[in-house]
Amino acid sequence: MSPFDTLAKAPTLFDAAHIVRICEPLDMQEGVPDFDGPGCRDLPIYQVNPQHTYLWLRLTFDRSSHWQRLTPPYGVFVLGKAASRVxxxxxxxxxxGxxxxxxxxxxxxMDTVFYLPEVLLKDTGNEMxxxxSxxxxxxxxxxxxxFIGFGHYHDPRLIVQQYRGLGLTLTGAFLLGAxxxxxxxxxxxxxxxxxLxxxxxxxxxxxxxxEMSRGLVPYTYPWHDVRLxxxxxxxxxxxMSVLVYSSYxxxxxxxxxxxxxxxxxTVTAVLLAPGFDSKTTAGVFFPLLVSLIQLLIVWRRQRQKARLGWFLVQLLVVITIVANQASFHEIIHFLIIAMLLMYLFVQQAKEYRLQQQQSKNDQQLIAKLEYKLAQNSQSDTPVRLEVSSAGKTLWVPVSDILYCKAAGDYVELHLIEQGEKLYxxxxxxxxxxxxxxxxxxHRSFLVNLEQVVALSGKTVSEAGGYHLQLTDGQAIPVSRRLMPTVRSSLKQESAAVLMCTQ
Structure with a gap:
């Protein structure tokens, strides 16, 4: 299918099969040829090829009913790889050029329009x-x-890029995602x-x-090859990026x-494909096809719904590519790509959330086990703390400590039924x-969790309204900043006790 059939959106008098007369001058003659000499022949307009050559083209037409669809001012549009004079x-x-x-x-x-004065037009026998070259x-x-044809005089880039707003929106979304x-x-x-x-x-x-650059920025035709x-x-x-993700x-x-x-x-298919539309299609089609094979293999082994959903979504993309090869690289291509990316993002987010939850559960279990080990160690081999009192050195079992309170250069150790010691x-x-x-x-308190009986929200001190009730009835302030850690530690301590009783 030629670009005349897919690109031209403005009203035109020349379709792809319109017969034109072309001449390739055999010498360096100047001026318009007579179109009857050697080197002249008739061709359908879509077969005209000015690449690496120099030629003249003649079209004849009448001002027929087609003109009723046009509103002045008129323009002659020439879209393609050529320098031109009309x-x-x-x-x-x-x-x-x-x-x-x-x-x-x-x-x-690459794309240009020439102003066409209406006074130059005749009802019949017009010659353009x-x-x-x-x-x-x-x-x-x-x-x-x-494209060669007539239309309302306007920017020719609007013919080749009709979805500029949507395209720019998608571009912005992709860049934000990146x-x-x-x-x-x-x-x-x-x-x-x-x-990835x-x-x-x-x-x-x-x-x-x-893709959109042709409709955004005017450029000379050699850059069109670079663009393709x-x-x-x-x-x-x-x-290949999708395939790398799928493979891992x-x-x-x-x-x-x-x-x-x-x-x-994929590289072999791209090199052997006949045209750039086919090459571009092959570049994305074959990796997605291989990814489909991978998903099918894994689904047959594991029967996971997530893999089946991924397979079905990607299968839809591949079918769309095959069914719309001629126009796939217009805006539909990127809408499909956006849909595929969105699906992969959502699936990855779900997996990541499950992994985070599992990791959190594992960390909680590890914390419970560590706490239980610390309890067992304290019970089997009581840890003693060295303190000095009245010129004597004492060893206080840590299990006897209710809480510790900062007091200048010392720490007050409040003991069970034994008063206080200074550390x-x-x-x-x-x-x-x-x-x-x-x-x-709290910044001034350490508490033995085994001596805690309750967490209260009653106002007791400057701690912001929270305190711990100990076995001897004392209330220890809890900092708002440390409240989440305290709650978590109390839960772990409770869980450890439960594990011990079981």
Whole structure:
């Protein structure tokens, strides 16, 4: 299918099969040829190819009912790889670049429009002549001329890019996604999957921006070849990014073999594909197809609903690619890509949340076990704390300590039925020596959790309204800042006691 059938959206008098007369001058003659000499022939308009050559093109037409669909002012649109000069009924309308038979040509912009004065039009027998050349083409395209025709005079880029607003919105969404995932990947909870998601978003944004560049920025036709190559490479990179993610999620130790093999197949398919639309399609199609095979293999082994859902979503994407090859690289391509990325993001977020919950549960279990071990150790081999009193050195079992209170350069040790003792040192030093059954509940207090009977919200001190009730009836203030830690420790202590009774 030629671009005449898919690109042109404005009313036109020339379809892809419109027969035109072309001449390729055999010498350096100047001026318009008579179109009857050697080197002249008739061709359908979509077969006109000015690449690496210099030619003249003549079209004849009548001012028929088609013109009723047009509103003045009128314009002649020439979209394609060529420098051009346009005449209507013997009058020069203008030029885009400077056509020439050699490299002296000045390349024209890819898409241009020439103002068409209505007074030049006749009811019948109109003749339009175009002088064309594309001596600076970097590569051969199958259909270098995309559209020649008439329409309401307006920016020609609107013909090739009708979904500019939606495209820019999607580009912004992809870029925000890339920024989020790359930022998250360098955080404490960073993961290589986040880097892959960031790469997918960035590649999708760059590909969409490159696709839209023809409708955003005027450029000379040699850059069109660069644009097409860039789009193809980005399409391949996106497809391989999805495959890399799929391989590590499904194939584990064999992931690299799948990635290398798929890359070889995809690159071969891209090189052998006949046109750039086909090359761009192959770049994303084959990696997604291999990923489908991986998902099917894993689902048959594990029968996981998540894998089946992923398979069905990606199958829909592949079917869409096959069914819409001609127009797939318009906005529909990126809507489908956005849908696939969104699905993968959601699934990864669910897995990440489950992993975090499992990790939290594991940490809680570890904390309970550590606390229980500390209790057992304290019971089997009571830990003693060295203190000095009245010139004597005493060893106080830590199990006899109710709580510790900072008092200048000393710490008051409040004991069960034994009054107080002074410890020479800071509360921080004492905290490092005591077992896990003691926790900091306030900047001035350490409490033995085994002596706690209640957590109350009644106002007792400057601690903000919370205090711990001990076995001897004393109330110890709890800092609001440390309240979550205290609650967690009390739960762990309770769980440890429960484990012990069981």
């Amino acid at each position: 005449y209507l009924n013997g009058q020069l309308l203008g030029n885009n 400077t056509p020439a038979a050699d490299k002296q040509e000045v390349p024209g912009t 002549i175009l002088e064309l 594309a001596q600076h083409s970097l590569m051969e395209l199958g259909y270098p001329l995309h 920024l989020y995932f790359f930022t998250a990947s360098f955080g404490r909870l960073g993961h290589r999957h986040q880097k 998601f960031g790469a997918m978003c960035l590649i999708a944004a760059l590909q969409l921006l490159t 190559v860039t789009v193809t490479i980005l399409s391949l990179l996106f497809g 999620k499904t194939m584990a130790g064999h992931a690299l073999h799948w990635i290398y093999g798929s890359l070889l197949v 020479s040192g800071s509360l921080k030093q004492l905290e490092d020596q005591l077992p896990n059954t003691f926790i900091r509940v």
